[in-house]
Amino acid sequence: MxxxxxxxxxxxxxxxxxxxxxxxxxxxxxxxxxxxxxxxxxxxxxxxxxxxxxxxxxxxxxxxxxxxxxxxxxxxxxxxxxxxxxxxxxxxxxxxxxxxxxxxxxxxxxxxxxxxxxxxxxxxxxxxxxxxxxxxxxxxxxxxxxxxxDQRQEREAMVARLMLLTKREQEVLVHLMKGRQVREIAALSVVSEATVRTQVKSILAKLEVSSQLAAVGLANRVGWHAVSRLSA
Structure with missing residues (x-):
């Protein structure tokens, strides 16, 4: 003592x-x-x-x-x-x-x-x-x-799910985090809206969430940044 x-x-x-x-x-x-x-x-x-x-x-x-x-x-x-x-x-x-x-x-x-x-x-x-x-x-x-x-384990699991995203899916998620809609993302990426919707669907499946809002919330919660950031 x-x-x-x-x-x-x-x-x-x-x-x-x-x-x-x-x-x-x-x-x-x-x-x-x-x-x-x-x-x-x-x-x-x-x-x-x-x-x-x-x-x-x-x-x-x-x-x-x-x-x-x-x-x-x-x-x-x-x-x-x-x-x-x-x-x-x-x-x-x-x-x-x-x-x-x-x-x-x-x-x-x-x-x-x-x-x-x-x-x-x-x-x-x-x-x-x-x-x-x-x-x-x-x-x-x-x-x-x-x-x-417990929180550390949960965070590690979320980061692991984010790591499953392809480069293109990461880019789409960045757009979503900036509040952009599917139509705007499609125009900026010069692809069809159907293509973006497919990419969004894949993002939600990999992150195990049910909405774009939840996907953005998960990314923000762990302070995630895409490997290749897009210009504002």
Whole structure:
């Protein structure tokens, strides 16, 4: 069990792009005597590497981490390297997706909790970590990991079905994702509407869905992009 440290010796790092929440947490932790730091958030998409380097330089003992750090910046990617660097990562997120919480645990987070919880609940987790106490019971942890595992398997199955599409079917699916109708796709592709309908029928069969809307939803759900994208 980890020995309790004086709160003034415990550096808590807050990584969150919601200013009001982060400021409230910073104030509450400071009043409890912790050494609190807060990092400025990335201004551009895909700039997590710089944020990670800055976080590790602060040598935090505990990190309170949001998952949605501005457009295209997924805080989940920070968990494993922060944990490897010795930080105790607590995810405090606006996401209600419990399978995503399970993913956080899989990557090394000590706990995942919603921002809707009372501020005192977050402070309690920080206190328990500092005291070397558990912050999540086994049943809850196993349930979240199971949800993550099930979702991953489902996603892999959807990706496998998308991989069955021919290049032409991929192109038609891209058109559908852009909201184009069969007649418009046929005109753009210089083929008959009957040909496009046949291709759409094949797409639905391979993806195991019953409608064009469902096919588009499946592709969007896994963040699919065709190997050969079409011009807008």
């Amino acid at each position: 980890t020995q309790t440290m004086a709160r003034s010796e415990v550096r808590v790092l807050i990584i969150d792009d919601h200013a009001l929440f982060a400021e409230s947490m910073e104030l509450a932790l400071s009043l409890e005597g912790y050494d609190v730091r807060r990092l400025p958030q990335p201004q551009t998409a895909g700039s997590l590497n710089g944020l990670l380097a800055a976080a590790i330089r602060t040598r935090p003992r505990i990190v309170l981490l949001d998952l949605d750090l501005g457009e295209h910046n997924d805080g989940t990617r920070l968990i494993a390297p922060l944990a490897t660097a010795g930080a105790q990562v607590v995810v405090v997120t606006g996401s209600a997706d419990r399978s995503r919480w399970g993913e956080c645990l899989r990557y090394g987070a000590r706990k995942a909790m919603p921002k809707t919880m009372a501020l005192n609940d977050v402070l309690s987790v920080v206190r328990r970590i500092n005291q070397g106490l558990p912050v999540m019971d086994r049943t809850e942890r196993e349930e979240l990991l199971r949800l993550w595992h």
